[in-house]
Amino acid sequence: MTGKQTAMRGLLIDLDGTLYHGTHRIDGADVLISYLRQSKFPFRFVTNNSSSTPEEVAERLLKMGIPAAAEEVCTSAQAAAEHIAGLKPGAAVFVVGENGLRKAVQESGLLLTEDQPDFVLQGIDRSFTYERLTKAIRYIHRGAQFILTNPDLLLPSGDGLIPGAGSIGAMLKAAGGKEPVLIGKPSSILMNYSLREIGLKADETWVVGDNMATDIAFGEAAGCGTILVLTGLTTAQNIDYYMEQAGCKPNIVCENLEELRSYISDHREI
Incomplete structure (x- = not known):
């Protein structure tokens, strides 16, 4: 992991490629979200997908064993x-x-x-x-x-x-x-909507995702902290290519969701 540290009082979390692939849960996604809920740490699922209602998104996550409620979902x-x-x-x-x-x-x-x-x-x-x-x-x-x-x-x-x-x-x-x-990532319109929903300022919030061009650019443009997880589109093999294409870098890189959970546990602020 590398990068600067800023206040971490909440998370905006991408879905596809970050918590699941298609209909398959990524290892550690259930543990991560359960940890956030149990510790009452604010978060929202933020997705560019406009095809599903928040209720449908939450139901899809639940079917994969990932705790979720419709009010935790922000869609484009x-x-x-x-x-x-x-x-x-x-x-x-x-x-x-x-x-x-x-x-x-x-x-x-x-x-x-x-x-x-x-x-x-x-x-x-x-x-x-x-x-x-x-x-x-x-x-x-x-x-x-x-x-x-x-x-x-x-x-x-x-x-x-x-x-x-x-x-x-x-x-x-x-x-x-x-x-x-x-409207959607990396636009400020979805970001501003998500920040209002979570009730935090950009400099208190971190964006978690697997896509440099959408998730990480989304967070950087708003002044959020950014955490890239190597669970989806971006991997250890292609990270340099995608950083160059996106023209930005994440504050933190985590290889998997257990490493992410550990980082949050060590750096979150109440």
Whole structure:
């Protein structure tokens, strides 16, 4: 481990690649989260995934033996809906996305619409069609604001990589001619939402994740401490490459989740 030490009073923890791979729990994930809960140390699960509701995310974690509750989950869908509601309460929103995104829109008092929207809100959509693409770009050309939940181009699945929200977003950007407002990591919008949820300031909070370009860049840009775990995308073999690509470095590197738990135990502040 290496890096500077700052106040550690709470954690924002990534999910896929950090606590699990697909549907398989990473060794030590259950022990880590149980430790945080038992010691009453504040944390939130923070995910770029907009397809699931917080309840669905928590249920998925529970099925893998990782303690979780919906109120501990912060998604890009929630942050996106709150952002739009802050810009225009009750706005009409055309959603390119799945259940988690649609539900977040409704719960924020926004109107789901298929006609004349104020905003085009796009996340991952595994039922995406050419017809939906056509509608979205026409609305963007007519003046609807384009909001993108997250920039992830590719996602892991049980049988290989699949296109992420960023891949659909690239089509909408190219055809719509507008740069989207980005919500998820490494954007400050999801960070600010997560900090409000956990009730801490950036310099009291550490970000934990396996991805330099999203998790670590996310934390560094906000002024949080950052801990890279070598449990997913980044490994001991490729860490130098990903640090160079991301243009940033983590404060701390942990090889596994037991090493992470030990570091938190030694450095947390009450």
